[in-house]
Amino acid sequence: MPRRVSLFLLLIALAPLGCRPPSPRAERQATHQAVINLGTDPRTLDPSLATDVASARALLFFQRGLFMLDDEGKPRPELAESWEVSPDSRIYQFKLREAYWTNGQRVTADDFLYTWTERVLNPEFGAEYAHQIYNYIAGARAYYENPELGTETVRVWALAPDQLYVELEHPTPYFLELLAHHAYFPVCRAMDEQNADWARRAETYVGCGPFVLAEYQPGARIVARRNPQYWNAAAVKMEQVTLRMIEEESTARIAFENGEIDATEGVPRAELDSLRGSEALAFSTAFSTYYLNLNCQKEPLRDVRVRRALALALNRREITEKVTRAGEQPAFFISPPGLYEAPPAPTFADADFDEARRLLAEAGYPGGQGFPRLRYIYNMTDTHQLIAQVIQETWRRELGIEMTVENQEFKTLIENRRQGNFDVARAGWVADFPDPLNFLEIFASDSDTNDSFWRDPAYDALLFQARAETDPDTREAILRQADLYLIEQMPIVPIYIYSTPYLRDPALEGFHLNPMAMFDPVRLAWRPPPS
Structure with a gap:
């Protein structure tokens, strides 16, 4: 859709309704209902099994x-x-x-x-x-x-x-x-x-949150209705909230313009410039990092020189300024710098192609000769696809490495990462709690979230020391050391610190993403129309 047309549609969706028939959004406002796009399909509504952001956000309605x-x-x-x-x-x-x-x-x-x-x-x-x-x-x-x-x-x-x-x-x-x-x-x-399967169906679901699970269609919609038994039920303003799973950013943006949804995270980067200045556009600056998992149990990625070559042969600033364009900052560690009082200084230069080629040659692959074709997997959004294409072209041009990029549904991506069915995989981590240890623990040897399959007792020892240390300054020094050690071994390739654009109707209150990229459904409410 041409940019001028999409902007026109957005302005129409947000304009006063005048003499036109009530829009779906106006009808929802009148009945205290809302539709929010989760983006990806939650893996589960069982709080003990959830691992992804979509599941975590959905769970706050019910648990x-x-x-x-x-x-x-x-x-x-x-x-x-x-x-x-x-x-x-x-x-x-x-x-x-x-x-x-x-x-x-x-x-x-x-x-x-x-x-x-x-x-x-x-x-x-x-x-x-x-x-x-x-x-x-x-x-x-x-x-x-x-x-x-x-x-x-x-x-x-x-x-x-x-x-x-x-x-x-x-x-x-x-x-x-x-x-x-x-x-x-x-x-x-x-x-x-x-019933061990109680969390799979709305009819058997039991929660204690502000909403009751009224309908559950995996991959399509979740319907949450106000829970009169919730301890703070008087604070809940919405009677019903429907959660959609529209993964493609462009499709979600059109649904927003048409009044089908009231809020959605992720905006097609080609549309950002036309939306800047709109009351509907906001940005989330949660503690979160976009990175690549390198499968360290596979050759030639078992070689740290190869891993470092791949990490150095990326132009992060070009990705953030020309591809994502939402204010993201290039990342040189897994932990967002805002979690430290004094964050560690980068130990490698961005887009250091000469050093990357030297390391690759030292590992036995001069100019990429003899290097096997890599397989890169990512989930379906416009932005992830653009980033995958940039990485594919950069490694081909600068290192002589060929790579197949494969677009997958989010659940399939997660399963393939867990099973080690990849060479390079798109990944991201949003803080569960505001501390560097939350990011560093991902890659502990005994962590079930360690999708790089990298194991290092020296790294594990640093994490153990950090947990046991009670002096704040000493503890932060240990965490910095762990961050530095991780990036020295490079089982992952940090790309950028997130700044995520999202759209929400200006009259919808409470859809505010906190530093953990969560929002409290209790606070959702429609602002009364001006008298």
Whole structure:
């Protein structure tokens, strides 16, 4: 669609309705409903199994934890009514507020205990975020590695139906932020023991969040209706929110212009200039990094010289200024610099093609001679496709390396990454909690999110030291060292720090992405029309 026409349609969609028939958006406003595009299809609506951003965003409609993160990424109490912390900052005791599951049963401390020990920490259950618990709660790692020890090894107790006791391995200054992550969300024990597949269908789904799952069509739509049993139901303004899964940015943009959806993340980069200045356009600057996974269990990517050659032979500034064009910053580490008081300085130059060619020749592939064709996989968006094409052409031109690029649905991409069915794979990480350790732990040897299949005991030791260190300055120095070590070994290729454009109707309040790229559905509301 020509740019001038698309801008005209956008202005029409946002203009006063005048004498025309009510638009779908106006009808939704009148009935307190909204339609939001998630982009990709959530992998699951089970909080213990979720790993992707789409699942995490959808879950906030239906599930809650002890804490939530506000617009600034600060923790605020949700299911926790109050809490006490021991003088050594290792013991937390929480009093739960009166909250109910959608099946009418009360949320209890036993639901938390059951979820953490019988589900997330059970290796057979397959929770990829188990490390979010066993790296912090005392006894959890021992149980995870040897379940025969029994769940009583984990230092968590339900002292009473509304009293939860948690003992940490080490003082963790960001523990309340961790508790806002869906890996720590409880599930209804009674339902889970009765039906292990409860999260697959709307008819059996049980949650404790501000909305009830009314309809679930994977790949198409999720319908959330206001939950009258939610503990803070009076604060919920929307009666119904429909979540769509339109992956192509151009298709989602047209749906927005036509009034079919009210908010969507991701804008075709060719449309950005025409949209600048529009009230509908906003930008998310979450703590998040766009990078490439290199499959370190495959030759020739097992060779660090090859990995470094690929990383050096990219022009990040060209990608951010000519392709993405949304204010992204070139990345030279996995951790966004904003997470450090004093971030590490880059150790390699952007677009250092001479050094890249030298390293490739040293590894036995001068001018790319004898180098096998690589396979690059990415998920379906206009922006990912453009980036893949730039990388493909740059490595061919500068290194003599040929690469096949393959477009996949998001779920297929995730599965292929998990199975190691790739050479190079598009990846991105959005902070679960605002700390560099969250990014660095991705690549720990025992991490289920380590899709580069890189293992290094020296790196693992640095992460262990960082978790145990209580002095903030010393701890940050260790984290910087880990970031530097990771980039020296280069199992991943950092590309840029995200700045993501998104569209939302100016009258829609509450669709604000916090530093973890999440929004609280409770705050969604239509601004009253001017009188």
